[in-house]
Amino acid sequence: MSWIYLVIALVLDVIATISLKMSDGMRNSFTALLAYGLFVLSFTCFGLAMKRLEVGLVTAFWAGGGLAVISLIGMMYFQESVSPYKLVFLLLTIVGIMGLSLQQATVRH
Secondary structure (H helix, E strand, C coil): CHHHHHHHHHHHHHHHHHHHHHCCCCCCHHHHHHHHHHHHHHHHHHHHHCCCCCHHHHHHHHHHHHHHHHHHHHHHHCCCCCCHHHHHHHHHHHHHHHHHHHHHHHCCC
C-alpha cells in the first residue's frame, strides 16, 4: 500500500505543479487554489508512504520522479528549453530512482 501512496503523491505533485504554472503567477485563483489543495493531498500521501518505505527512497522517488516528469512536460507542452545535457541528467535521475527502488526491494526488515 505504501507504494500506491507514493505513486499517488507523485501524480498529485505533478498535477499541482502544472496547475501552479497555469495560474499565471497566482493571478488565476482557481488554478492557484487547486494547486494548494493538490499539494496538501500529495504531501499527505507522501507521509503515508513513509510508514513502510525508507525515507531516502520515498524522497528520491517523489522529488526526483516529480522533477523528471515535470521537466519532460515542460519541454513538451510549455516550450521549455531542451538540450542533450538536460536529457542525459534527467535520464540519470530516473536511473538513480530505479536503483534506489531495486535496492529497497532487496532489504528485509
